[in-house]
Amino acid sequence: MLNRRSLIAGLGLAGACAPTILRAQAGSSQNWPSQVVKIVVPFTPGGSTDVLARLIAAKIAPVLGGPGFIVDNKPGAGGTIAAAQVAKAAPDGHTLMMGHIGTLAFNPALYPDLPYDPIRDFEPVALVASVPNILVVNPEVPAKDFQEFVAYARANPGKLNYSSGGQGSAAHIAGAYLAYKAGFEAVHIPYKGTAPSVVDLVAGVVQFTLTGGPAVLPFASKGQLRALGIASAERASFAPQLPTIAESGLPGFEAVQWYGIVAPKGTPRDIVDRLNRAINAELATPEFAAVLERDGAVATPRSPEAFGELIASELPVWREVITQAQIKAGG
Numbered sequence: 207m208l209n210r211r212s213l214i215a216g217l218g219l220a221g222a223c224a225p226t227i228l229r230a231q232a233g234s235s236q237n238w239p240s241q242v243v244k245i246v247v248p249f250t251p252g253g254s255t256d257v258l259a260r261l262i263a264a265k266i267a268p269v270l271g272g273p274g275f276i277v278d279n280k281p282g283a284g285g286t287i288a289a290a291q292v293a294k295a296a297p298d299g300h301t302l303m304m305g306h307i308g309t310l311a312f313n314p315a316l317y318p319d320l321p322y323d324p325i326r327d328f329e330p331v332a333l334v335a336s337v338p339n340i341l342v343v344n345p346e347v348p349a350k351d352f353q354e355f356v357a358y359a360r361a362n363p364g365k366l367n368y369s370s371g372g373q374g375s376a377a378h379i380a381g382a383y384l385a386y387k388a389g390f391e392a393v394h395i396p397y398k399g400t401a402p403s404v405v406d407l408v409a410g411v412v413q414f415t416l417t418g419g420p421a422v423l424p425f426a427s428k429g430q431l432r433a434l435g436i437a438s439a440e441r442a443s444f445a446p447q448l449p450t451i452a453e454s455g456l457p458g459f460e461a462v463q464w465y466g467i468v469a470p471k472g473t474p475r476d477i478v479d480r481l482n483r484a485i486n487a488e489l490a491t492p493e494f495a496a497v498l499e500r501d502g503a504v505a506t507p508r509s510p511e512a513f514g515e516l517i518a519s520e521l522p523v524w525r526e527v528i529t530q531a532q533i534k535a536g537g
Contacts, residue, residue, distance in 0.1 A: 419502025
């Protein structure tokens, strides 16, 4: 999850965990939005998806006008419940979803009877941010770097537990992928959200996780967790001292989360374009980008077409990973 306290303070938000309507302060042109626009978040409050949705809502509501925006959390089944509901919603621009690599790229490989199709059922609106996953361990794990961690894990098959925000979550997929590629066995312990999974990692209930930097960097900076590597292609500007997992002994390894707004298929193009322009304008501001980067997220403004191409390109990549690593949504 993103560091809610610093993000909210940075943008002057209040009540981030309450579905508060963010009132628009400027009039709108044409007829949209003619009612409250709902941004559905397929996960519990407090995680990266939720915080990003609230940040975006707070900034674009005054620009787009209308009655305002509301963030609606609908967790369950790895995001499939919310995504299926949004896919069937009226394509009038008043229902959106903060999509995620899980709901839009993992789930088709995890759920054989998925009740929606990421390509067929949604209009890509705007890619918002990318969050590189970071490997962190509890300080009790006797490993000072990635190579020592792998050696320890291989020498103790099945004795290390790794946490995630739930079955089929991004951290679940990333952790299983890491174990598969590095050749060790570990036990997955799912939680109902990223926050409790990190709390138990700090407490030593589990030994490691591979999840978004915003959720773990504050703990690593205080010595409560030890960061061993980042799963991006290159070192991150927000943590330049942290080596990539690829350069640390696992060439080609990469696991980066991404987030973006989608709308039901058939949403008018002019509405999609207005949303895209408003979101991209905010992402391009130094203030917004700085708030994200400070907590391990990177602003990623793109056109609707470019966001759609990303979704299409990620689907086969993660289907292969999930198949090869034999990852199941139920375990």
